[in-house]
Amino acid sequence: MLDYSLLQNLPSAEDLPDSDDTPVDNELQELIPHLLRTILRFLTPEERSQRYAQRLRELGIDPNSL
Numbered sequence: 001m002l003d004y005s006l007l008q009n010l011p012s013a014e015d016l017p018d019s020d021d022t023p024v025d026n027e028l029q030e031l032i033p034h035l036l037r038t039i040l041r042f043l044t045p046e047e048r049s050q051r052y053a054q055r056l057r058e059l060g061i062d063p064n065s066l
Contacts, residue, residue, distance in 0.1 A: 053063035 056063045056066075
């Protein structure tokens with residue numbers, strides 16, 4: 001039988017660089033969605049109003065009369 005210990009191959013805590021125990025990409029996982037939402041808010045106000053006007057027209061309401 002082969003005697004294989006997984007823990008034997010892992011570095012100890014002293015061998016690893018100091019960190020705050022959070023993954024390195026954790027900050028990017030939070031930053032990217034917030035950044036994309038902010039960009040979409042700046043790019044789409046006119047499109048939102050156009051979609052709203054189109055929905056009003058579909059209901060038979062003139063958006064210019066509001």
